[in-house]
Amino acid sequence: MRTAYQYKLRPNKEQLATIEMWLELLRRQYNYRLGERFSWWSENSCPVNACPLVMPIPQLRDNPDYYSQKRDLVNTKDKFPDYKLIHSQVLQDCIKRVKLAFDRWFKADKNGHKLGKPRFKGIGRYRSFTYPQIKQNCMEGNKINLPKIGNIKLIKHRPLPDDFQVKTITISRKADGYYVTLSLEDRSVPALTTKVEPTLKNTLGIDMGLKEFLVTSEGESIPIPQYYRKSQQRLKILQKRLSRKKKGSKRWLKALLAVAKQHKKVADKRKDFHFKTANELLSKAEVIAHVDAERGVPEANLNIKGLAKTHLSKSINDAGWGQFLSILTVKAGNAGQKTIAVNPKNTSQNCSNCGEKVPKKLNIRTHSCPHCGIVIDRDLNAAINIKNRAAGHSVLKARGARRNTGATKREAHSIAPA
Incomplete structure (x- = not known):
């Protein structure tokens, strides 16, 4: 280890x-x-395609x-x-x-x-x-x-x-x-293996966003701290002092160091928050499921590289999703647990109760399914879909015999048995 x-x-x-x-x-x-x-x-x-036919061969x-x-x-x-x-x-x-x-x-x-x-x-x-x-x-x-x-x-x-x-x-x-x-x-401590098989009982799905830092499939939410946003006023004062100094002078170097220290303080707070959040999640489940940040699809809530180039770049960088997922993966491996990255396509569009696709724009924060009648938070719906995909379970669609028999609608968090 x-x-x-x-x-x-x-x-x-x-x-x-x-x-x-x-x-x-x-x-x-x-x-x-x-x-x-x-x-x-x-x-x-x-x-190869630019070498002359006759040329001296250098040593x-x-x-x-x-x-x-x-x-x-x-x-x-x-x-x-x-x-x-x-x-x-x-x-x-x-x-x-x-x-x-x-x-x-x-x-x-x-x-x-x-x-x-x-x-x-x-x-x-x-x-x-x-x-x-x-x-x-x-x-x-x-x-x-x-x-x-x-x-x-x-x-x-x-x-x-x-x-x-x-x-x-x-x-x-x-x-x-x-x-x-x-x-x-310490070679006497064996490396922990991550042979945990994801099931609906031992898996926790998380959906990260900018309204809340993350929402779990159990309905719990963690607010986003926004450390950089809160320190912007202090950074503005320090940057103004830096701009008034002659570049290269001792006072300029002193002011530059003050700006760097403030940025480091923000980064340390964010990293500490990520570690504590990862520990809290790993204490609740053996498998943590999240969307794959490397796969850039328009519907993905976690297309980090794409969103970082938009007007949301400041909020994206302040949340630090990439750093959090890296910390979560490392700590899960050290504890013998596992993290699973699933395909983010339609995780917020599909209904977690009946499986039907319910298109909605980003500003609509509530998932209301016209097929099964369920009404839950959009992020909670996505977290449940992420959990189902990681566990390999697909929600039964509300069609056919279930509708003909007049079966009652399932509750918000109920999952069809495998």
């Missing part, structure tokens, strides 16, 4: 200067190694791969002695980041999309470095011992779990200071 713990650092002036120096030197090394790869690629790449340069660039770090330390102050494995991790960034340029991700060309890091854009290996007793009390930096104080708000080994340590810079992230592993 693998997990991560993060603590805020309290370095002194000397340690702070060392960390900032390391980040700047690593930024330059990253840009240099990335430039080497770009140079080799531009000199040796040639489109090909060696491909600056991961291993050759690691070996060249010895020459870098001879020419630039400042790099001797950096831990050797931290430098090697910088080369690994270059390799990963360059490889992602040519390889497609799991969805078949290729990423853009990697960019050079500007001043202040290289924000973290990693120790791939570390001693197990690196943390003692409220201090952590980092090689070539020393013992740094930290805010130990929770103790490390027993029997977990520290695999890597990452120092990262954020708006309000520096943080250390410890990657922990």
